[in-house]
Every structure is written in structure tokens, then in C-alpha cells.
Amino acid sequence: MTFKGYADPDYGAVLSPDDLPKKWYNIVPDLPEPLAPMLDSHTLKPVGPKQFERLFPKELVRQQFSKERWFDIPQEVWEAYRTLPRPTPLVRARRLEKFLGTPAKIFYKAEQFSPVGSMKPNTALAQAYYAKKQGLELAVSETGAGQWGSALAMSCARFQLKARIYMVRVSAQQKPGRKILMETYGAEVLESPSENTETGRKLLAENPNHPGSLGIAISEAIEDTLAQQEARYLLASAFNYALAHQTIMGLEAQKQFELMDLVPDMMCGCIGGGSNYSGFIYPFVREKLRGRIETEFVACEPTAVPSTTRGRFTYDYADAAEHTPLVKMYSIGHSTPNPPIHAGGLRFHGKAPSLSLLIHLGVVKSVAFPQTKVFEAAKMFAQTEGVIPAPESAHGLRYAIDEAIRCRKTGEKKVIAFNNCGHGLLDLSAYDEYNKGKLVDWEPPEIQLFEYLRK
Amino acid sequence: MTFKGYADPDYGAVLSPDDLPKKWYNIVPDLPEPLAPMLDSHTLKPVGPKQFERLFPKELVRQQFSKERWFDIPQEVWEAYRTLPRPTPLVRARRLEKFLGTPAKIFYKAEQFSPVGSMKPNTALAQAYYAKKQGLELAVSETGAGQWGSALAMSCARFQLKARIYMVRVSAQQKPGRKILMETYGAEVLESPSENTETGRKLLAENPNHPGSLGIAISEAIEDTLAQQEARYLLASAFNYALAHQTIMGLEAQKQFELMDLVPDMMCGCIGGGSNYSGFIYPFVREKLRGRIETEFVACEPTAVPSTTRGRFTYDYADAAEHTPLVKMYSIGHSTPNPPIHAGGLRFHGKAPSLSLLIHLGVVKSVAFPQTKVFEAAKMFAQTEGVIPAPESAHGLRYAIDEAIRCRKTGEKKVIAFNNCGHGLLDLSAYDEYNKGKLVDWEPPEIQLFEYLRK
Numbered sequence: 001m002t003f004k005g006y007a008d009p010d011y012g013a014v015l016s017p018d019d020l021p022k023k024w025y026n027i028v029p030d031l032p033e034p035l036a037p038m039l040d041s042h043t044l045k046p047v048g049p050k051q052f053e054r055l056f057p058k059e060l061v062r063q064q065f066s067k068e069r070w071f072d073i074p075q076e077v078w079e080a081y082r083t084l085p086r087p088t089p090l091v092r093a094r095r096l097e098k099f100l101g102t103p104a105k106i107f108y109k110a111e112q113f114s115p116v117g118s119m120k121p122n123t124a125l126a127q128a129y130y131a132k133k134q135g136l137e138l139a140v141s142e143t144g145a146g147q148w149g150s151a152l153a154m155s156c157a158r159f160q161l162k163a164r165i166y167m168v169r170v171s172a173q174q175k176p177g178r179k180i181l182m183e184t185y186g187a188e189v190l191e192s193p194s195e196n197t198e199t200g201r202k203l204l205a206e207n208p209n210h211p212g213s214l215g216i217a218i219s220e221a222i223e224d225t226l227a228q229q230e231a232r233y234l235l236a237s238a239f240n241y242a243l244a245h246q247t248i249m250g251l252e253a254q255k256q257f258e259l260m261d262l263v264p265d266m267m268c269g270c271i272g273g274g275s276n277y278s279g280f281i282y283p284f285v286r287e288k289l290r291g292r293i294e295t296e297f298v299a300c301e302p303t304a305v306p307s308t309t310r311g312r313f314t315y316d317y318a319d320a321a322e323h324t325p326l327v328k329m330y331s332i333g334h335s336t337p338n339p340p341i342h343a344g345g346l347r348f349h350g351k352a353p354s355l356s357l358l359i360h361l362g363v364v365k366s367v368a369f370p371q372t373k374v375f376e377a378a379k380m381f382a383q384t385e386g387v388i389p390a391p392e393s394a395h396g397l398r399y400a401i402d403e404a405i406r407c408r409k410t411g412e413k414k415v416i417a418f419n420n421c422g423h424g425l426l427d428l429s430a431y432d433e434y435n436k437g438k439l440v441d442w443e444p445p446e447i448q449l450f451e452y453l454r455k
Numbered sequence: 456m457t458f459k460g461y462a463d464p465d466y467g468a469v470l471s472p473d474d475l476p477k478k479w480y481n482i483v484p485d486l487p488e489p490l491a492p493m494l495d496s497h498t499l500k501p502v503g504p505k506q507f508e509r510l511f512p513k514e515l516v517r518q519q520f521s522k523e524r525w526f527d528i529p530q531e532v533w534e535a536y537r538t539l540p541r542p543t544p545l546v547r548a549r550r551l552e553k554f555l556g557t558p559a560k561i562f563y564k565a566e567q568f569s570p571v572g573s574m575k576p577n578t579a580l581a582q583a584y585y586a587k588k589q590g591l592e593l594a595v596s597e598t599g600a601g602q603w604g605s606a607l608a609m610s611c612a613r614f615q616l617k618a619r620i621y622m623v624r625v626s627a628q629q630k631p632g633r634k635i636l637m638e639t640y641g642a643e644v645l646e647s648p649s650e651n652t653e654t655g656r657k658l659l660a661e662n663p664n665h666p667g668s669l670g671i672a673i674s675e676a677i678e679d680t681l682a683q684q685e686a687r688y689l690l691a692s693a694f695n696y697a698l699a700h701q702t703i704m705g706l707e708a709q710k711q712f713e714l715m716d717l718v719p720d721m722m723c724g725c726i727g728g729g730s731n732y733s734g735f736i737y738p739f740v741r742e743k744l745r746g747r748i749e750t751e752f753v754a755c756e757p758t759a760v761p762s763t764t765r766g767r768f769t770y771d772y773a774d775a776a777e778h779t780p781l782v783k784m785y786s787i788g789h790s791t792p793n794p795p796i797h798a799g800g801l802r803f804h805g806k807a808p809s810l811s812l813l814i815h816l817g818v819v820k821s822v823a824f825p826q827t828k829v830f831e832a833a834k835m836f837a838q839t840e841g842v843i844p845a846p847e848s849a850h851g852l853r854y855a856i857d858e859a860i861r862c863r864k865t866g867e868k869k870v871i872a873f874n875n876c877g878h879g880l881l882d883l884s885a886y887d888e889y890n891k892g893k894l895v896d897w898e899p900p901e902i903q904l905f906e907y908l909r910k
Binding site for chain 2: 006008011014016017018082083084085089091095110113115117154157158176177180181183184185186379382383384385386387388423425426428429431432435
């Protein structure tokens with residue numbers, strides 16, 4: 001049965017299941033400057049692949065250090081993608097355009113359809129597959145609000161790998177939904193701090209009701225991984241391989257725009273660790289760097305966690321607990337406190353090195369929004385397009401709307417695209433606060449740069 | 456751009472957006488016996504269309520009494536369907552098959568992708584459209600757990616119709632998610648009993664903390680509708696037109712099976728009011744009644760609300776408050792209490808008249824399951840296929856699994872299909888109870904048949 005894809009600029013584009021790309025794109029060899037190496041925090045010498053293999057699956061370490069442009073998607077992962085399902089549609093938001101009275105065309109990549117409601121399985125499935133293929137038995141990770149944890153739990157169930165996830169205690173108690181989701185997929189979820197690690201036991205001895213933090217959960221996950229030969233630590237974002245896996249979205253979007261005979265004038269999306277937005281734009285960034293398109297790229301972050309708009313492009317730890325090597329990236333400092341905004345997935349102090357470099361070089365711009373403006377956009381989208389966006393993805397949506405409003409004033413018929421990286425059905429309490437006028441904006445934090453950085 | 460649909464018996468089938476059917480199927484003219492008329496409960500005389508027009512939009516009343524086989528889908532509704540998006544995939548559950556070790560092929564219609572997570576918008580969009588087209592201003596309805604209310608709120612936002620929804624107070628307080636969803640779409644949600652109607656005020660005077668019930672919410676919605684010239688009452692299920700609108704699912708499934716060159720040997724699904732399952736099977740029932748296929752049909756209900764397995768095929772009120780005409784259907788009696796099972800959408804005492812007749816005539820069989828067996832199936836599906844089914848749709852899944860297990864024993868390579876009419880992401884507390892071994896089964900209720908029925 002042939003299927004050539006369906007495209008209509010008034011409607012959007014849908015690819016055939018057989019049009020799903022068979023390779024991921026790795027931007028590393030195409031970057032205008034080489035990535036700065038990660039440094040050992042004690043010796044300040046570059047860290048090589050060998051030092052990572054005790055913590056991460058081998059193939060992921062290989063991809064992390066690889067300068068190859070394309071990685072083959074293993075057949076098993078490709079089949080798993082199709083059941084998410086992928087390819088996802090690229091949808092024209094015509095009712096939103098009409099509401100805004102804009103001559104611009106707004107498209108969004110509909111990543112909200114995965115079973116866990118976000119784009120996270122794009123890399124979780126690959127990571128679980130490689131861990132299983134290596135003969136490992138246990139995937140260990142941490143999760144805050146639970147987006148990553150639930151994607152990982154689903155992916156481990158698929159490849160019959162055990163999963164143990166340290167979930168920040170206060171998140172597990174306040175937002176139990178995703179904890180239940182992980183457990184339903186069969187994962188073991190430990191509220192962190194836990195009795196399972198030395199780190200956790202020490203903290204619980206001091207305070208049996210310790211609320212936990214993402215930094216503590218990372219420490220526990222790493223300690224647990226290192227204590228077991230057959231365990232590896234699987235990480236949501238920021239690393240080159242996670243970004244490469246997420247390019248499945250951008251590669252699909254590229255085919256979809258081609259089918260419609262359109263080129264996006266502007267592409268925006270939210271940045272937490274950076275894998276969502278990078279995955280969406282990198283195939284287009286490649287074309288721009290080759291001089292083939294003129295697309296403008298705008299990364300959107302919360303004003304409460306302004307890594308790229310108020311932070312510095314410098315070396316910092318990737319985690320609050322100072323376990324990781326030093327990474328060159330945009331950061332507001334690994335010990336800067338993060339206000340409790342509802343977009344939990346954007347509460348990361350740093351950003352992916354390759355994306356940070358592209359922002360530093362001006363290839364990608366960045367902007368920041370307070371959460372009330374973000375939820376205003378989200379509700380507008382719900383009432384026009386019917387879809388409840390995740391608080392995270394609504395950051396990109398906010399910029400798309402602002403750009404469309406500018407087009408109303410200038411008369412420009414720009415083609416605007418944003419990545420709707422998830423739905424908000426497990427974030428409804430945040431919408432409730434907004435609906436009731438109780439949502440508050442947080443002041444940007446006082447930035448505490450790591451001492452090393454001040455030298 | 457041509458698109459002929461994609462089909463692969465190992466994977467499933469996906470239709471092009473342009474393959475979306477343009478007509479709904481109305482089974483009424485094809486039923487083996489005429490439907491018994493609805494009767495006025497005072498005069499016991501048949502009720503005609505005129506008596507419904509004050510309560511329901513005219514076009515819906517016309518469809519309710521129509522003997523036409525096909526209803527044109529208005530262009531605006533057809534376009535709205537495409538954005539849900541429709542057509543939805545028909546997916547092969549290969550990992551579930553493998554887990555069960557069955558030679559059977561299991562397919563499911565993936566209705567969980569709509570923005571509200573269920574198939575309810577298939578009729579909500581049509582009803583909101585007809586109300587708006589008639590020049591009405593307000594849609595009024597009631598909702599228990601909120602599946603119907605959220606679909607209606609979304610649909611009213613789309614067609615710029617005001618929506619007022621009476622939500623059972625205890626549901627609104629215990630499961631706030633869908634209430635927030637409705638409000639985010641811009642609907643007015645009143646906890647019932649409310650101060651807005653005489654019925655509500657009377658009950659609140661007796662007990663200011665009255666928990667409410669679906670019967671009370673219906674009474675309030677009807678009273679409110681009748682008090683306002685420009686308001687109409689929009690109803691989720693059971694009526695012929697709601698079933699017809701839902702056949703969009705079965706019509707798509709028919710094309711999808713044809714593309715794969717397969718005929719389902721058995722089709723199952725859950726029944727609450729009956730619109731979900733009827734919408735899935737009626738196009739196939741037509742073929743069976745014409746002698747063209749041999750498909751077996753099995754409707755699945757909870758043992759706690761055993762309308763068709765322990766109830767009677769007779770006249771009863773369609774609501775607990777005795778506002779409606781008498782309807783000939785399977786019922787456990789409109790005053791029989793409903794145990795608080797988690798599949799809130801299946802807590803209806805009666806079943807759609809056409810489906811009831813088909814069960815009565817043996818064209819469709821029915822079975823009942825206790826909820827622990829249903830959640831066992833749901834969790835098996837989550838861990839193999841990755842998808843968290845709604846507690847309602849897991850009733851159909853349970854039967855599909857049991858049939859697949861029988862095939863393992865007999866060696867039959869049956870083609871099994873069930874309708875996954877929604878996801879369970881807003882029902883996670885039920886999964887939590889199941890995961891923790893706390894889920895209980897309810898005894899079948901003591902059936903209290905309406906006095907009229909005993910004559």
C-alpha cells in the first residue's frame with residue numbers, strides 16, 4: 001500500500017509511517033566552532049569516553065563523543081517510535097491565527113500524542129534499548145515532576161529492563177500523577193531522599209521528613225548506579241546523544257514543510273535542558289549554516305530560570321551536587337535556587353553545550369517569559385485549537401503568538417513554527433491557579449555563579 | 456498530494472486526512488425490528504419530535520426520529536474532526552499478543568488521541584455545531600466524572616457557544632482535573648446542587664453540603680434549559696443521533712480493515728450509554744445483518760452496573776429524576792444505586808435503545824467484568840503497548856485479552872478488535888489503588904425495577 005504523505009498548507013502535513021526517518025542527526029560536526037571539552041573538576045583536564053562508561057551505556061558514550069553526522073536508528077527503536085505513534089503531525093493552527101487576526105501562518109509539531117504526553121520517549125526509548133542490548137539489567141535515573149521518569153518507565157517496560165527512579169519527595173507527594181504512571185509501567189519509584197543510598201540515609205537521619213531536591217535525587221541515582229555492576233544511569237537531556245535522538249522531530253518537520261512547499265521563517269520552542277528545542281530545529285540549523293535557508297531561531301525560557309538571557313556562557317557543573325564534570329554552557333550557576341514555576345521541565349540551571357554555543361554565536365536567539373504571560377498564551381491555544389499545552393511548551397507558543405501579532409502590524413505573511421512538546425493534562429492544577437487569577441510571577445533569581453567561574 | 460492510506464497487517468492502518476468519511480451511519484432503518492417508540496410517562500402515548508424541540512436542537516431531533524441511513528457530516532464538523540485529529544489509527548497490539556503467546560491478531564482503534572482524551576468529541580462537536588447554527592447561545596448539560604463535560608466545553612469553545620455544565624459536587628471536589636479542563640476551555644461549571652435552579656436551592660436549603668448526584672445534575676440542567684429561550688440541552692449518549700455521530704469510528708475502522716484485507720472475527724468494547732461501542736460496531740453490524748460478514752460482537756459492562764447481563768429489556772426512565780419519557784431498553788432500573796466504580800462513564804442504569812434491541816435479538820452478546828479484572832488487563836496493556844487505557848475502555852480490552860487467551864488454547868488465528876475509547880491519564884488515582892492492592896470489587900446492586908415495569 002503506497003502512501004506518499006498528505007500535505008495541505010491550510011491543514012498541515014502528515015507523513016506515512018514508512019516516512020519515519022531512519023537516522024538521527026548529530027549537529028556536532030556541523031557546528032561553526034568545536035565544542036569545548038568537558039573537564040574533570042579536580043584536574044581541569046578533558047574527560048574522555050572511558051571515564052563515562054561505568055555510568056552510561058557504551059553506545060551512548062560513543063555517540064556523545066562522536067563526530068559522525070548521522071546515527072542509524074536501530075530497527076527496534078524505529079519500530080517503537082512508530083507505536084508512539086510517530087511520525088507526529090505538523091498542524092496548522094488556523095483558528096489561533098484567525099483569533100489573532102494575523103496574516104502569518106502558524107504551524108506546530110504535535111508531540112503531545114505520545115502515551116506519556118511528551119516528546120521524552122524519543123530519547124528514552126533509544127537509551128533503554130542500548131542499555132538492554134549491552135546486557136544491562138537496571139536503568140537508574142531521577143525525576144522532578146516526573147516527565148522524564150514516566151517516559152523512561154514506559155521505555156524500560158518496552159525493552160524489559162528494570163527501572164529505578166528517584167523522585168524528589170515533595171514532587172511525589174504534591175503531584176502524585178506521574179509517580180503512579182511510572183509504577184503502572186512497572187518501575188520502582190523511590191521518594192528521595194531514600195533509605196537506599198548513603199546520601200539518602202544521611203539526610204533522613206538529620207530530617208526524617210526531608211523534602212528532597214533534584215540535586216539530591218541525582219546524587220542518589222549516581223551512587224546507586226555505581227554500586228551495581230549491571231546498572232547504568234540514563235539521562236533526559238543536555239548530552240549530545242539525547243539531542244541527536246530528539247532530531248527525529250526536526251527531520252520529520254523538514255519533510256513536512258517540504259511536502260507543503262514551505263520554509264519556516266521562524267522556529268521557536270522552550271528550553272529546559274535543551275533537547276526538545278534542539279531536536280526540533282537542528283536539521284534546519286544545518287541548512288541555515290549551509291546558507292540554504294534564512295530561518296530565524298528563537299529559544300524560549302522562563303524569566304525565573306534565565307540561563308541564556310541572564311546567565312553566562314562558561315564552565316559549570318551540570319548538577320547541583322557537583323558530581324559531574326565541568327561543562328561549557330550557558331548557566332545561571334548550579335547553586336542558584338530555582339523558583340517553583342509550574343514548568344518543572346524548565347527548572348534547569350544550565351543548557352545543552354551545543355545549543356549554548358549556537359546562542360553564544362548568535363545563530364539562535366533567546367527570550368524569556370514570566371509564567372502568567374505563558375499561561376495566557378496556553379489558554380488562548382486551548383480555546384482556539386482545543387489542545388491544552390504543557391506549561392513548558394507554552395513558552396514557545398507565547399513567542400509564536402507574539403510574532404504573529406507583530407505580523408498583524410507589519411502585514412508580513414511569515415511562516416511560524418513551534419514545537420508543542422507535550423500536553424498539560426497532568427498539569428491542570430497550574431491552569432486552575434491561572435483561571436482563578438492566583439498564578440504569580442517570580443522575580444529572576446539572584447544568580448550565584450560557581451566560584452570556579454569567577455576566577 | 457495524494458495519499459492512499461497506509462496499511463500493514465503487522466502494524467495496523469492509518470488513513471489519509473482526506474479519507475475521513477463524509478457521512479454518519481444511522482442504523483435505525485437497518486434494524487431487524489423497528490425501535491419501540493418513546494412513551495410519555497403520564498399518557499403512555501408515543502412522544503413525537505415536536506415535544507423534544509424545546510429541549511434539544513432541531514437538527515438533532517430530526518436525526519433522532521429519522522429513518523435515513525446516512526446523515527451528511529457538515530463541512531465545519533468534518534474540519535473539526537480532522538483537528539482532533541481524525542482519522543485515528545487502527546493499531547496492531549503485537550507486543551500484547553506476544554506477551555499472551557496467542558496466535559490471534561489484536562487490533563485497537565486509538566481514540567485516546569483527542570485533546571480531552573476520549574471519543575466524546577465525535578458527537579459533542581456535532582451537537583455544538585447544530586446548536587450554534589440554529590442561532591442558540593447556550594449549551595447546558597451535566598457531567599459526572601467530567602468526560603462528557605470536557606468534550607462539550609471544548610466543542611462549544613470551537614463553535615463559540617457558551618457552555619454551562621452542572622457537575623456533581625462530590626465528583627468536582629474529589630476529581631478536580633476535568634473541572635479545571637472545562638473551565639480552561641471557557642465553560643461555566645456549577646457544582647450541583649447549585650443556587651442556580653429551584654431544584655438546587657431546595658436541596659441546599661435542606662443540606663448546604665449536599666454531595667449531589669447525576670440525577671440531580673440532570674434535573675438542574677433541564678430546568679435551566681427550559682428557563683431560557685436561547686438554551687438547549689446537549690446529551691452525551693443513548694440517543695440515536697449520538698450513536699450515529701460516533702459511527703465515524705466504525706466507518707474509519709471498516710476502511711482500515713479493508714486496506715489490510717482483513718475482516719474482524721470479533722469486535723468488543725465497553726458500554727455505558729452505548730454510543731462508544733455502537734459507534735465502533737454499527738457499520739460492521741450492518742454488513743453482518745446483510746449476510747456479508749460473520750463478525751461476532753461482544754459488549755462489555757461492569758458487574759457493578761449489569762444493565763444487559765442482569766437487567767431487563769423493558770420500558771424505563773432514562774434518568775433517575777424521572778424527567779424523561781419512557782424508553783424501551785435494557786435497564787437495571789433508574790432508581791437502582793450505582794456502586795462507585797472507577798469507570799464513571801459506565802455508571803448508567805440503561806443502555807441505548809438500538810443497542811439494547813440488538814442484544815435482545817442476539818445480534819450482539821454481552822458480558823460483565825469486576826473492576827479488579829479490568830485493571831489487571833489495563834496494566835498488562837500499559838506494560839506491553841505503553842498506553843494507559845481509560846478504566847472504561849479497559850472493559851473491552853479485558854474481553855479481547857480473554858478471547859486471545861482462548862485462541863492460545865484452540866490455536867485459532869482470530870482477528871480481534873476493541874475500541875480504546877480513551878486514555879486513563881486523568882484516572883491515575885484508580886491505577887494507584889490497583890497498584891497498591893487496594894482496589895475492591897462491588898457486589899452487583901440489588902435491582903430495583905421501576906414500578907411501571909412490574910405491571
